[in-house]
Amino acid sequence: SQTIHQWPATLVQPVGSPLSLECTVEGTSNPNLYWYRQAAGRGLQLLFYSVGIGQISSEVPQNLSASRPQDRQFILSSKKLLLSDSGFYLCAWVMGWGYTFGSGTRLTVV
Amino acid sequence: SQQGEEDPQALSIQEGENATMNCSYKTSINNLQWYRQNSGRGLVHLILIRSNEREKHSGRLRVTLDTSKKSSSLLITASRAADTASYFCATDAYGGSNYKLTFGKGTLLTVNP
Numbered sequence: 323s324q325t326i327h328q329w330p331a332t333l334v335q336p337v338g339s340p341l342s343l344e345c346t347v348e349g350t351s352n353p354n355l356y357w358y359r360q361a362a363g364r365g366l367q368l369l370f371y372s373v374g375i376g377q378i379s380s381e382v383p384q385n386l387s388a389s390r391p392q393d394r395q396f397i398l399s400s401k402k403l404l405l406s407d408s409g410f411y412l413c414a415w416v417m418g419w420g421y422t423f424g425s426g427t428r429l430t431v432v
Numbered sequence: 433s434q435q436g437e438e439d440p441q442a443l444s445i446q447e448g449e450n451a452t453m454n455c456s457y458k459t460s461i462n463n464l465q466w467y468r469q470n471s472g473r474g475l476v477h478l479i480l481i482r483s484n485e486r487e488k489h490s491g492r493l494r495v496t497l498d499t500s501k502k503s504s505s506l507l508i509t510a511s512r513a514a515d516t517a518s519y520f521c522a523t524d525a526y527g528g529s530n531y532k533l534t535f536g537k538g539t540l541l542t543v544n545p
Contacts, residue, residue: 364537365537365538366535368533371532412474412475419463419524421465423474423476424474426472428472
């Protein structure tokens with residue numbers, strides 16, 4: 323069966339520290355993968371999407387970067403976190419036309 | 433930028449009542465989808481309606497789409513306390529393999545027992 327894993331569930335990081343969030347999918351090959359951020363009480367903002375290994379499209383300029391080192395692995399990174407990077411980060415992949423989301427990572431930058 | 437805009441932002445009803453949420457969007461679409469998010473969790477896909485469809489049903493859910501008005505509505509009938517969640521509409525922006533969804537800000541539905 324197809325599943326998506328995202329970790330960690332929660333993260334508290336100091337300003338200026340690096341970040342690495344990982345997302346992996348199982349049971350499918352060559353999926354389109356997405357990173358979204360959800361600020362408190364807000365909708366989802368698309369950060370990055372990838373249609374294949376090494377192929378990353380950035381939707382908004384920011385302090386974050388993404389990489390896809392393997393077909394079913396999508397990583398969100400930052401070299402130096404800002405307070406404004408706090409939020410709920412969601413990984414997703416497309417199955418048919420609808421997205422399947424991971425359980426999310428709550429990032430608090432202090 | 434956000435394509436879909438839901439209203440109301442928040443809705444509180446009693447168990448057994450129907451809940452209606454609306455979504456408006458700005459550009460042409462291939463399909464419109466509704467998602468549900470329980471507090472602190474990922475989103476769950478509920479239903480998809482294509483641009484050539486006007487109405488779709490799934491269990492207690494009924495979705496309508498009016499492409500001339502660029503709007504959609506989600507109706508939840510006979511609501512239950514477990515329906516308490518945020519509901520988001522999402523529209524596609526299809527360009528070759530670059531399929532991606534744009535989400536609205538959501539409607540927070542509270543169903544009181």
